[in-house]
Amino acid sequence: MADLAQPATRAVALGRKEQGGMLGISRGSRYTAHAILIIGLLIVAFPIYYTFVASTHSLQTILRPPLPLLPGGRFWENYTTALFGGIGRIGGVDVSTLLFNTTVVALAIAIGKIVISILSAFAIVFFRFPLRMFFFWVIFVTLMLPVEVRILPTYKVMVDLGLIDTYTGLTLPLMASATATLLFRQFFLTIPGELVEAARVDGAGPWRFFKDILLPLSKTNIAALFVILFIYGWTQYLWPLLVTNRNDMNTIVIALRKMISFADADTQWHLVMVTCVLAILPPILVVVLMQRWFVKGLVETEK
């Protein structure tokens, strides 16, 4: 019966689509909707396109408006200079160093946060230990104390520990995260108690349960969190600004800021634009590559 019914339903669905799609929206309003979407897309995309265009022209062309709307011929030259030649205003450091720094920082923050928070959520949800709720609330309260609020004491600690201008100093204070812990806690709470008990009957100890059941079930959550945290780490501004003095320890966002002078003539705009484009690329890549997982993590849980 079901097999017979299926083609018929599909035919009905197709028929409706031809008449103007689901929900009975008319053709005209569909075009309008698309037009609005396209206009919105252009408004968002144009500055990025323009940045790219600017990154392929010489400084002279940029400084003499209007800037052409089409890419120029200095793509290769500008990009190699920026990536490997060193940029004067930031002490001759090249952009590839900056990219490397920022990648290390963003990855360390994302991975560190995920590891710490998934483990603490695991402890809080699945174990009964003294002061469990106390610890939960201690983690929870740190939500109200973001880096900016505790920045002076944190800075003092970093100086005392000699962690200025190190990757540890750049990432450690940003790692402990109440948000991610809460997210994992909420997810773990939705895991049916019977599943935990089935694992116990099947002879899985806490570590096996974590590795064989909890981690695979959390992978979409982890992926979504990774995307969010990678971008969070990539775009950090205030903390890297404070904790780095040496130019070769800067992240790309800080360097970008340093590359811009008040006087237009001092600023190598073409290199600034190249750096901008390069700064945007990795987060875009992460989002594009992990989009499927990211959406899955936000929408569904495999249960």
Add this chain to the structure above:
Amino acid sequence: MATVELKDVRKVYAGRVEAVKGVSISIPDGAMCVLVGPSGCGKSTLLRMIAGLEEITEGTVSIGGEVVNTRGPAERDIAMVFQNYALYPHMKVYDNMAYGLRNRGMDKAEIDRRVREAAATLGLADFLERKPRELSGGQRQRVAMGRAIVRSPKAFLFDEPLSNLDAKLRGQMRIEIKNLQKSLGVTSVYVTHDQVEAMTLADTLVVMNQGRAEQIDTPLAVYERPASIFVAGFIGSPAMNLLPAKGTQNGLALAAGGTVNPKETALPAPGRDVLLGIRPEHMTLVNDATAADLELKVTAVETLGADTLAHGYPLSSNGRSEPLIARLPGSVRVKDGDVLPLAVQPGMAHIFDAATGLRI
């Protein structure tokens, strides 16, 4: 395969709530023991204590002659089938069944042999590569069974395993579980609130109420000689009629009015307050009022085809709230307002003490 023994098992929760108030059950090797009762009666708690998922406050649980109170669930060599199946959603059917064996460090070839054998028994051979979400409810139920079978444990524990299935499938799986349990000969404890399941599956039926075992016996004995009002009302559908009465010299004087003298029934001492219990199916329609024990004034009729259920009240009670139900053959035509002269079948009356609720 082993016996399962519970001795005065009690469970008191942190808030001083006593969930199980001292239950002793002895299940012989290979038998199926069904715990039945309304929700909150402590049957699941008892099962979870046997499984080792819940700590035992007092008393002992022994499996195969060994006290297992302090052992974890994995060390008790039991397998459990859960109400929501509790399959690992990210694992294939094969891995779901193999997981417990792998954790015990069994060798791969043996695991493979056992899983394939269980899958063949359960008709799951074609589904081994599927994920649980791609299976129907009945198939998931089978996988959960398979996970228990591959382990060849000392005992199976079932926690309302059929309550998520539709009625037709439930009937079918009930028979399958019974056959499987019989052919494997594994001692089993089965928790349900469904009395049909309880009656059909049990070798030993334990009727639980408020943390106590009200009666432990074979299903038929429980039906034929319920030990208390609670058991009488719980087993049997529609429930047994319970009419307040008082013992007299020449029968039972119903509170509703009139006197009943059921045949082949030991009468209580005169003056004693009792409840007269008569199952709806144990009343027969007779020709005239003189031969009748009771007269039923019909207020509602359920025509089920095979049977006709006549709801109403004893004529003598004049409509006071004394419900009485009779199950009559489907061939009998009854309509609202009829007065039916009914005789209680000989020996089929049950008499309970009104104060204690226990059988006399």
